[in-house]
Each structure stands twice: as C-alpha cells, then as structure tokens.
Amino acid sequence: MSTISETLKTPSTDSLPFPDLELESETPATEASTKSKDEPPTAPSELIADLALRRALGRNGRRLLQKGGALVLVLHVPTAAWVEAISSAANRLLGHKAVVLQAKTNQRRYSETLEIQVTHALERNVPVLAVSQAPDLYLPSVVTGAADLVVHVPPPSPKLMGEAIAAWCRSQQPRGLKAEDLAGLDLPDLSASLRPGSKTPEICIERLRRAARSRTVAHRDDDTPRLEDLHGYGPARDWALALVDDVARLRRGEIGPDALESCLLFGIPGTGKSTLARSIARTANLPLFQSSIAKFFADGPGYLDSVIKQMNAFFDQLIAAAPSVGFLDEVDALPNRATLSHKGADWWLPVITNMLLRIDQVRATKAGVVLLAATNHVERVDAALRRPGRFDRTFEIMPPDEEALIAILRLHLGADLKDADLTPVARLGQGATGAVAVGWIRAARQRARLAERMMGLDDLLAEAAPVDPRSAEQLRIVAIHEAGHAIVAHRLNLPVLSATIMASDTAGGSTRLNITGLTPDRITLEAQVMAALAGRCADIVLGQGANAGAASDLKEATRLVAALHVSFGLGETLSYRAPQQDALSTLMMDPKMAATVEADLQRLMARTMVLVESNxxxxxxxxxxxxxxxxxxxxxxxxxxxxxxxxxxxxxxKSLVLC
Known part of the structure; x- marks a missing residue:
C-alpha cells in the first residue's frame, strides 16, 4: 500500500495505511497515467455512479473538481454499496490524483493520525476525497470540518436512470419509468438491470420492475391485506390509516417528511403485528425493509463489528429508499440496559448505543422513513428505545373480539363458505388470535381435501372447537365452576367478557374479565378476589365439593390479597415491600404477613359463599x-x-364494605 510521500511523487491515487479503513483505489498506481479522466465508464455501476455524481455536483462542482489542488471533498452517498463506485467516479474527475478515504463504518478512532495525513496531503496540493453513506457518523471531524465542498448524492431518479439505460443501450431515453419502479433498489440492483446484450431499454426497465416488486409489499405475490380490510387492531389501525393519509400528503408536497410518525407494536404472539407493518407498507405503496436482531447476527459471522455493520446497512437502506417503511421484529432481543449484567454490558452496550444513534439519525434526516417495531414483551424493551422521538406511539395489539374474528375469517376464507354464518365459529374460538384463526381455515381445507369434497362449516367448527373428549359429568363440573365465576363477577360489577367450558392447555374452562383499565381501591381488589374464589364456592355449594381444579384461582386470589398489603399500601401498613407480580414471594419469608393474608382469604371466602348461595x-x-x-x-x-x-x-x- 502506498504512503502519502510516495503519492506526492506521482499522479496516482493513494490509500491511507489504516487496516480498518476501506481506502483501496479503484485505479492502481501503475494504471493511473494511462487512464484518461474523460474516459467513459465501462461497467453499469460506473455508468450509474458517474451520472449520479455529475448530476449532484452540477456544473460548478465539476469545475471545482477538475481544477484539483488542495481540496477536501466529502461525498454523502445513499448506501455503503455506492461508496466505491462514487469514489471511482469522483477520482476520475480529479484526474486520479486524490487521496481517497472510503468510510463504510466509523473511522473516528483514527482522527489523530488522519489529521496528520490530511494536513500532509493538503500542504503538497493533493486533493482529499472522502466518501461515506453517513459522513457525520463515520468520518473523523478533521475531514468533515476541513471540507471545502460537501455534496449529497441522492439515489437515481427515474429520469437519471432513464439516461443510464439510454447510454447503455445506445438508444433514446425510455419513457414510462416511474419512481415505484426503483423503490427500494440499491446500486447492485440497478446495475444488474444493465447487462451485456441488453439491446432495448424495455428489457432493462422490466428487470428493474421485477427487482422493485421483490422489495415492495404492494406488488408482492402475497396475501397481505390492505389496511381497510384489516380487523381487530383498534387504535393501531386508526393510527395506521392516518399515517397512510400523511404519506399521500407528503407526496403532494402538503407536509414535510418529519410529520411521519413511528410506532412500537406489542402483544401476545399471533396477534398480527407483522401483518400490520406489511399492510401499512402495501397500503401506502412504500418499500418495506424488515430485519431483527437475530438477522443482524445471521447475516454475518456474529462478531461485534459485523452485527453493527449489518445494523448500519439496514438503516442506510431505509434512508436511501425513502420514503420507506422499516420494520424491526422481536425488538426485545436487544437487551434492556436496566437489567443487563456487567458481563453482558461490555459486548451489548456498543450495539444498543449504535441502535439508538442510528434511529436518531433516521429521524433527524427527515427523509420520510416510517420506523415500526414489534415485540411480545414490551416490558423488556429499553426505555430509551421506547421514548417519543424514537418511537412516537406504542400500541398493544389484542386478540380480536367476536366481530373482528368473524371479519378475519371471512377475509381469509375468500370464496369458501360465502353464505355461511361464522358467528358460531367466532364464539367458540373466542380469545384466539388471527394467526390461530388462519390455522383453522388451513386445517379445515385440508380436512375437506382428504375427504375429497368441498369444505363445509362443520370442517371449520371442528378445527375451532374440536369434540370435547370429557364425560358429561366432567363437563357439568366445569360448567358449574365457570358459571360461579361469571355470575359472582357480574354481581360485583366487574366487567365480564365471556365464559367457556372449552379446555385449553392450562385449564378446563375459563371466565374472562376486563380489568386492565381499573385503578382499584381495596373494595375493588377484594371484589376481584371474591370473583376468583367464586368457582371454588360453586363447586362446594352446587358441585361435588372442592377440588384441585381451582389451584390457579387460589394463586391469583392469594397474589391479589398479598399485593393489597405489600404493594398497594391498602392494608394496615403503608410500606412498599414488593411489586405486585412478586407479592407471593413475601409470604414465604414473612409468617406474620402469611397469616394476615390467610385471614383475609378466609373472610372473603365466607362472603363469596353467601353470594353463591343467594345466586x-x-x-x-x-x-x-x-x-x-x-x-x-x-x-x-x-x-x-x-x-x-x-x-x-x-x-x-354494602356486603363488600361490611366484609
């Protein structure tokens, strides 16, 4: 590799001697004297980069480069894939005499050495060319601060790409090339459309369109519904529809790119968080880029620097393709710094910090990037990641209600069961996610195929609610238990959603209450405890006596009473001793508190027995x-x-107050 001193003796290009800097010249020193600065590009990437650079520089910029001398030029390119091609194009304009710095990753650790080298080059009237997809992040301040000219090279417009196609095919500039034909395409994709033997522009344009279709959900051969066809998403869908309207306003020039919000989606698996992200991209007709922490690992060797490089490539793509949608799935895989061990911090902190900085950069560029993220465990996501400015909104995606579940079934059934009433299916499948419902349809179709007949409603019912293998006596025991829960909860003015005797992996039946929005006082908490105890009371009064089936009810009742004393300050003491989810653990260490909780449970059990007997x-x-x-x-x-x-x-x- 050449040194600065050797460079100054010849008109060739130099590469600064740092192992982590990507400084290799497009043109070796031995070829520099034979290569004319006006020689036309011979490869598609060179042609596209040359046209993009000349358009970005304008006439005055090109004159400045051709003049040469002690010049520091910083070129901001769309993605890392453009760095080498733009470096080569700029160096041709400089007569292959520049010191070239190609920074695809952070090079600021070399600031002190670079300051000496850059100063050395400028003192001897040698131009310095710095090219990066993120100059403010990756280039040392000595380079950005000394820049005589900073040029942003945007991704090619349809007009510029048309010029490249015309030059390559030696034809007139083609018509009909649109922005959507280039959506989400990087330089390698654009270059791949121009191949030896491509005789007509139409062939090149068709290649571009095929590549764009592979990036854009709107053109993909998948069954992603549009937003107006989605059901069961509540406020998240309303926000998404407003976002799509804002994208349309952005295209009309009525608002700026900074008006587009970002959002974090959370909820149990299968509720359709990924589907919502894809639907937003499809409805807004924007390119979608999906990734995850796991993918950052999988796409490289898994070392720290490779993970950060993959992360940076993802964000670079978003900016280059803007307006675009970026979707980070399973974002809780990025550790929360509040719970990160000291051993893990050494490795993970640079990754976490880089993620936060890149999100800040994407939002600060105001390029029109919509950032979406999803998690099944929002409590595990770092607070700095969740804050407004990074993710402006946070929405919980719940399992669909009966009406929404009917709509989801209808959408995915297509032409099947067109006139059938799907209410029984939705009712029997209450609590199921959209993914589970789609699984019913798939299994019902397979059932019908194996029987060599058309699918019927019975096939779908059989998947949503398989025949219960329990005896009539066992089912009655469960029904009495759940009826006790439901009636007592209703009498206590707790919002009951439904009750079922359909078995799950963890219970023989269930009664669903909607208590998530409550800020309870002691009376309301004790009402919840009584509702939990009501199934056991019904077993005693109307069934075959207490049984082991109420274990989960007793656990929840005990937790609520314990939390009343050790978490909420609603007992005899005000001291906070544990979060409500850990309230049970205090009973094992504090016999006195365990006795207090037991006394409350016995008192509330007696009151619940009275309610059951009266109902x-x-x-x-x-x-x-x-x-x-x-x-x-x-x-x-x-x-x-x-x-x-x-x-x-x-x-x-009155009965609650007296108890």
Whole structure:
C-alpha cells in the first residue's frame, strides 16, 4: 500500500495505511497515467455512479473538481454499496490524483493520525476525497470540518436512470419509468438491470420492475391485506390509516417528511403485528425493509463489528429508499440496559448505543422513513428505545373480539363458505388470535381435501372447537365452576367478557374479565378476589365439593390479597415491600404477613359463599347455557343474571364494605 510521500511523487491515487479503513483505489498506481479522466465508464455501476455524481455536483462542482489542488471533498452517498463506485467516479474527475478515504463504518478512532495525513496531503496540493453513506457518523471531524465542498448524492431518479439505460443501450431515453419502479433498489440492483446484450431499454426497465416488486409489499405475490380490510387492531389501525393519509400528503408536497410518525407494536404472539407493518407498507405503496436482531447476527459471522455493520446497512437502506417503511421484529432481543449484567454490558452496550444513534439519525434526516417495531414483551424493551422521538406511539395489539374474528375469517376464507354464518365459529374460538384463526381455515381445507369434497362449516367448527373428549359429568363440573365465576363477577360489577367450558392447555374452562383499565381501591381488589374464589364456592355449594381444579384461582386470589398489603399500601401498613407480580414471594419469608393474608382469604371466602348461595338459580341457569353452547358472551351472562335475581336483599356494595 502506498504512503502519502510516495503519492506526492506521482499522479496516482493513494490509500491511507489504516487496516480498518476501506481506502483501496479503484485505479492502481501503475494504471493511473494511462487512464484518461474523460474516459467513459465501462461497467453499469460506473455508468450509474458517474451520472449520479455529475448530476449532484452540477456544473460548478465539476469545475471545482477538475481544477484539483488542495481540496477536501466529502461525498454523502445513499448506501455503503455506492461508496466505491462514487469514489471511482469522483477520482476520475480529479484526474486520479486524490487521496481517497472510503468510510463504510466509523473511522473516528483514527482522527489523530488522519489529521496528520490530511494536513500532509493538503500542504503538497493533493486533493482529499472522502466518501461515506453517513459522513457525520463515520468520518473523523478533521475531514468533515476541513471540507471545502460537501455534496449529497441522492439515489437515481427515474429520469437519471432513464439516461443510464439510454447510454447503455445506445438508444433514446425510455419513457414510462416511474419512481415505484426503483423503490427500494440499491446500486447492485440497478446495475444488474444493465447487462451485456441488453439491446432495448424495455428489457432493462422490466428487470428493474421485477427487482422493485421483490422489495415492495404492494406488488408482492402475497396475501397481505390492505389496511381497510384489516380487523381487530383498534387504535393501531386508526393510527395506521392516518399515517397512510400523511404519506399521500407528503407526496403532494402538503407536509414535510418529519410529520411521519413511528410506532412500537406489542402483544401476545399471533396477534398480527407483522401483518400490520406489511399492510401499512402495501397500503401506502412504500418499500418495506424488515430485519431483527437475530438477522443482524445471521447475516454475518456474529462478531461485534459485523452485527453493527449489518445494523448500519439496514438503516442506510431505509434512508436511501425513502420514503420507506422499516420494520424491526422481536425488538426485545436487544437487551434492556436496566437489567443487563456487567458481563453482558461490555459486548451489548456498543450495539444498543449504535441502535439508538442510528434511529436518531433516521429521524433527524427527515427523509420520510416510517420506523415500526414489534415485540411480545414490551416490558423488556429499553426505555430509551421506547421514548417519543424514537418511537412516537406504542400500541398493544389484542386478540380480536367476536366481530373482528368473524371479519378475519371471512377475509381469509375468500370464496369458501360465502353464505355461511361464522358467528358460531367466532364464539367458540373466542380469545384466539388471527394467526390461530388462519390455522383453522388451513386445517379445515385440508380436512375437506382428504375427504375429497368441498369444505363445509362443520370442517371449520371442528378445527375451532374440536369434540370435547370429557364425560358429561366432567363437563357439568366445569360448567358449574365457570358459571360461579361469571355470575359472582357480574354481581360485583366487574366487567365480564365471556365464559367457556372449552379446555385449553392450562385449564378446563375459563371466565374472562376486563380489568386492565381499573385503578382499584381495596373494595375493588377484594371484589376481584371474591370473583376468583367464586368457582371454588360453586363447586362446594352446587358441585361435588372442592377440588384441585381451582389451584390457579387460589394463586391469583392469594397474589391479589398479598399485593393489597405489600404493594398497594391498602392494608394496615403503608410500606412498599414488593411489586405486585412478586407479592407471593413475601409470604414465604414473612409468617406474620402469611397469616394476615390467610385471614383475609378466609373472610372473603365466607362472603363469596353467601353470594353463591343467594345466586344458585342464576348459576344453574348459566350452567345449562354453557353445556348447550360451550361459550357464553357478556350479554348472555347479563341476561341470565337479570332473569334470576339474588335471593338476598343486601346490596353487593354494602356486603363488600361490611366484609
């Protein structure tokens, strides 16, 4: 590799001697004297880069470069893939006499040495050319600060790419090339469309369109629904529709790129977070780039520098293709610094910091990048990553309700079961995610194929609610238990969503309450405890006595009472001793607190027994409905409760106060 001194003796290009700097010249020193600065490019990448650079420089910029001398030129290129080609094009304009710095990664650790080398070159009237996809991040300040000219080289427009095609095919400039034909394409994609033997511009344009279709969800051969066809996403869908409207306004020039918001989606697996991201890109007709922490590892050898390089390449693509959508899945795989061990911090902190800086850069460039991220565990995501300015909005994606589940089934069924009433399927499948519902359809179609017939509603019902293998006696025991939960919760004014005797992996049945929005006082917390104990009480009063099936109910009741004392300050003491999710652990270490919790549980159990005994008629009526339908809705529970009033005249509120 040449040194600065050797460079000054000849008109050849120099490469600064740093092992991590990518400084190799496009033109070896031995060829410099034979290569004319006006020689036309011979490769597609050279042709495109030459046209892009000349357009970005303008006439005055080209004159400045051709003049040469002690000049520091910084070129900001779209992505790392452009660095070498633009370096070569600029160096041709400089007569192959420049010291070339190609910075695809952070080179600031070389600032002191570079200062000496750059100064040495300028003192001897040698131009310095620095090329990077992120000059402010990767170039040392000695270079950016000394720059005589900073030129931003944007991705090729349809007009410029048309000129490249015309020059390559030696034809007139083609018509009909649109921005969407270049959406998401990097220099290698553009270069691949211009090949030896490409005789007509139409062939090149078709190659570009095929490449763009592979990047853009709107043109992909997949079944991603448009936003208007999505169901069950609540406020997240409303935000997404408003975002698509903003993208349209951006294209009309009514708003700036900085008006586009970013968002973090969270929820249990299978709720459709990835589908929403793809739907946003499709509806807005924007290129979509998807990645994850795992992909940053998988696309390289997994060393620290390679992970950061893959991350940087992802963000560089987003900026180069803007307006665009970037989707980071499973973002909780990036550790939370608040819980990161000292051993892991040495490795992970540079990765976390780089992620935060690159998100800041994407938002600061105001290029029109929509950043989306998804996680199943929002509590594990670093607070700095979640803050507004990085991700402006955070939405929980819940499993669809009955109406939304019917719409999801209808969408994915297509022409199948066109006139069928899907309400029984949605009701029996309550609590299922959209991914599970799509799985029912796939399995139902397979069932029909194996039977060599058309799919029927029974096939779908069989997948959503398989035949229960339990005996009639076992089902009645479960129905009594769940009816006790539902009726007592309703009497205590807790919002009941549904009850079912359909078994899951963890329970023989379930009653769903909606208590996430409550800020409870002691009376409300004790009402929740009584609702949890009501199934056991119903077993005792109407079933075959207490059984082991109420273990999870007892755990939740115990946790709530313990949290009342050690987390919420609603007991006899104000001291905070543990977060509510860890309240149970305090009982093992504090016998006195365990005795206090046990006394409260016994008192609330007695009150719940009174409620169950006064609502026997309602519980038995709901039991019969559960046995007949397997699932009952909130409206049906309320109807049964209204038709069978409690035998006790004491108000529920008064009974809670007295207990």
């Amino acid at each position: 026997i008629a309602a519980i038995l009526a709901l039991t019969e409905q559960l046995l007949a339908k397997r699932v009952v809705s909130a409206k049906e529970i309320a109807s049964v409760a209204a038709a069978h009033l409690p035998s006790s005249k004491m108000s529920i509120r």
